[in-house]
Amino acid sequence: MSKSARNKAARNNNARKNALTQTQVPWGTIAFFTVIGLVAFVAIGYAFMQSRSSDDSSSIAGLVTKDDLGRDHVTGTVDYETDPPMGGDHDSAWQNCDGRVYDSPLRNENAVHSLEHGAVWITYRPGLAADQLDALKTKVTGTDYTLMSPYPSLDAPIALSAWGRQIKIQDASDPRVDAFLRAFVKGPQTPEPGAACVGAKDTP
Missing domain, CATH: 1.20.5 (Single alpha-helices involved in coiled-coils or other helix-helix interfaces)
Known part of the structure; x- marks a missing residue:
């Protein structure tokens, strides 16, 4: 080449x-x-x-919020600012809240400890119609981190309380019941997310 x-x-x-x-x-x-x-x-x-x-x-109409709540453990009675309470100082033993329905009023100080762990506490005024009670019981027994009990001094037929959050309603069919449970069962307001809801106080 x-x-x-x-x-x-x-x-x-x-x-x-x-x-x-x-x-x-x-x-x-x-x-x-x-x-x-x-x-x-x-x-x-x-x-x-x-x-x-x-x-x-x-977007939950009528939602009441309260921040900067005390979280100390106490042995006596606490004078809460709201009725039912939605947080504050409380007993060292929480009320068991694994979808638990109680037939008698609970001690506030134990129920508040459950709220600290992420529970929603549904309370109702004695005399609430049986069909409404049944509707609420169905929601509680199907939802972990909830508890339900009568509350004689309640100024509304039904109240739902979480830590620092509360609504009062007239009827169990109110869609705000489900909205509240979705938002606040172990919701972002929970001071101790993941803490136990069993193994403590099991009676009213």
């Missing part, structure tokens, strides 16, 4: 290499932007879920 032919072949070979280099897929760049996109997607999804959770609770 002549020198000119060899030079021509070399030029053609270089041209092919340059063409391959220019058309090579930039996998590193694609991977980088894919990871960035996934991170952004997860962050947006998390923010959306958080906003939905917040909206669920804030």
Whole structure:
């Protein structure tokens, strides 16, 4: 092969290499932007879920909230600011709240400890119609971290209390019952999420 032919072949070979280099897929760049996109997607999804959770609770009409509640253990009686109480100092033993229905009034100080663990306490005024009682019992027995009991001094037919949150309603069919349970059973307001709801006080 002549020198000119060899030079021509070399030029053609270089041209092919340059063409391959220019058309090579930039996998590193694609991977980088894919990871960035996934991170952004997860962050947006998390923010959306958080906003939905917040909206669920804030949309409950008549919801009463109270923050900065005491959490000390006491042995005596506590003079609570609300009736029923929705938090504050309490007995060292919680009332068992594993979907428990009690037929007699509970001691406030034990029930409040259950609220600290994430329970919702449904109370009702004695004399509530049997069909309403049955409806409430069904919700409680089917939901862990709930308890239910009569409350003689209640100024409404029914009250639902969680730590720092409370609503009072007239009828067990009120859709706010389910909304309250969804929002506050082991909800974000819980001071001790995951703490036990069994193994303590099992009687009124």
